[in-house]
Amino acid sequence: GAGVSQTPSNKVTEKGKYVELRCDPISGHTALYWYRQSLGQGPEFLIYFQGTGAADDSGLPNDRFFAVRPEGSVSTLKIQRTERGDSAVYLCASSHEAADTQYFGPGTRLTVL
Amino acid sequence: AQSVTQLGSHVSVSEGALVLLRCNYSSSVPPYLFWYVQYPNQGLQLLLKYTTGATLVKGINGFEAEFKKSETSFHLTKPSAHMSDAAEYFCAVSLQGGSEKLVFGKGTKLTVNP
Numbered sequence: 197g198a199g200v201s202q203t204p205s206n207k208v209t210e211k212g213k214y215v216e217l218r219c220d221p222i223s224g225h226t227a228l229y230w231y232r233q234s235l236g237q238g239p240e241f242l243i244y245f246q247g248t249g250a251a252d253d254s255g256l257p258n259d260r261f262f263a264v265r266p267e268g269s270v271s272t273l274k275i276q277r278t279e280r281g282d283s284a285v286y287l288c289a290s291s292h293e294a295a296d297t298q299y300f301g302p303g304t305r306l307t308v309l
Numbered sequence: 310a311q312s313v314t315q316l317g318s319h320v321s322v323s324e325g326a327l328v329l330l331r332c333n334y335s336s337s338v339p340p341y342l343f344w345y346v347q348y349p350n351q352g353l354q355l356l357l358k359y360t361t362g363a364t365l366v367k368g369i370n371g372f373e374a375e376f377k378k379s380e381t382s383f384h385l386t387k388p389s390a391h392m393s394d395a396a397e398y399f400c401a402v403s404l405q406g407g408s409e410k411l412v413f414g415k416g417t418k419l420t421v422n423p
Contacts, residue, residue, distance in 0.1 A: 200352070227409065238313075238399050238413030239353070252410060287352070294409045300345075300353040 198222070200301035202288050208307045209278055217273040217304045221290030228271050229298060230263055231287040239287055245271060246294055278308045311336045311402045315414035323422050328372075328387040330417045332400030335381065342383040343401040343411065344374055353399065359383065370394070395421045 201220040209215050221228050227246055231239035241255040245265045253263075260278075265271040275282055285305050289298040316331040334340055341360050345353040357368025364376040374385045383400060397418045401411040 229410065231411075231413075236318075236415070238401075238415050239411070241410040241412070244410055255410070289353075291409075295341075295403075297355055297358065298411065299355075302350070302352040 200288055200290050200299055202286075202301040202304050204304060205302065206305045206307075208309065210309050211278060211280060213278050213308075215275050215278055215306065217275075217286050217306070219271045219273070219288030219290075219301060221269065221271070221288070222299055225290035225292050225299075226268070227291040227294045227296070227298075228265060229289040229291075230271070230273050231289065233285045233287055233303070235284075242273070242286075244294075251294070275306075278306075280308050282306060283308045311340065311404065311412045313400050313402050313412055313414035315398075315400050315417050317417055318415065319418050319420070321420040321422060322390045324392055325389050328385070328390045328394065328419065330385040330398050330400075330419065332374075332383045332385065332414060333381055334383060334400070334402045336402055336404065338404055340402045340404065342374075342376060343403075344368065344372070344383075344385050345399045345401060345413075347397045347399065347416075349396075356385070356398075390419075390421045392421050392423065395419055 203218045230242040233239045244252040248268045260276045263273045285303040287303045289300045291298045312335045314333045343358045344356040359376045367373045399416045400414045
């Protein structure tokens with residue numbers, strides 16, 4: 197079956213612009229996670245959704261970052277007033293239920309010029 | 310708070326040699342432990358995980374790991390390396406019955422020489 201998909205695969209933007217990154221989880225998975233992977237580092241947790249609600253957003257670095265999952269399926273990570281330090285690969289994962297194995301998408305590589 | 314330390318950002322082995330990738334964790338409560346592999350330009354793929362029960366865990370592609378509570382370790386091994394094992398490997402921890410988020414180490418890049 198289809199895995200987790202993320203679009204776009206690459207996004208180049210200018211400092212100060214707004215970007216949206218999309219994640220399509222595996223069908224039927226109720227839990228969805230966003231991570232950020234900077235160069236040479238392991239993935240760092242950003243936010244976790246159980247259904248439509250954000251159950252844990254403790255990893256969001258500041259209020260420029262926001263994520264939604266309005267229908268409990270697709271999720272969008274939104275970054276306002278992008279900064280060069282936001283450049284990273286943004287990973288999405290989903291699991292059947294919370295605490296089950298997380299399946300990762302290929303990521304979106306964001307470059308802020 | 311949990312943390313993960315992977316000793317050695319780069320490991321190089323010869324084809325057919327033993328692979329040993331080290332992972333130590335810090336957790337105030339019993340952890341769940343994971344190893345993920347990342348091939349170039351691909352997403353993370355689960356190799357194996359420890360939750361409860363048997364401390365020696367077998368995963369895909371001939372890899373295994375042993376949970377040693379006394380050493381707070383979860384090292385990954387494979388008896389004989391194959392060229393296709395070249396990739397980056399990440400150890401991760403989460404809390405049993407607690408937060409579902411994964412805390413990752415910085416990763417170890419494995420090179421397999423012919």
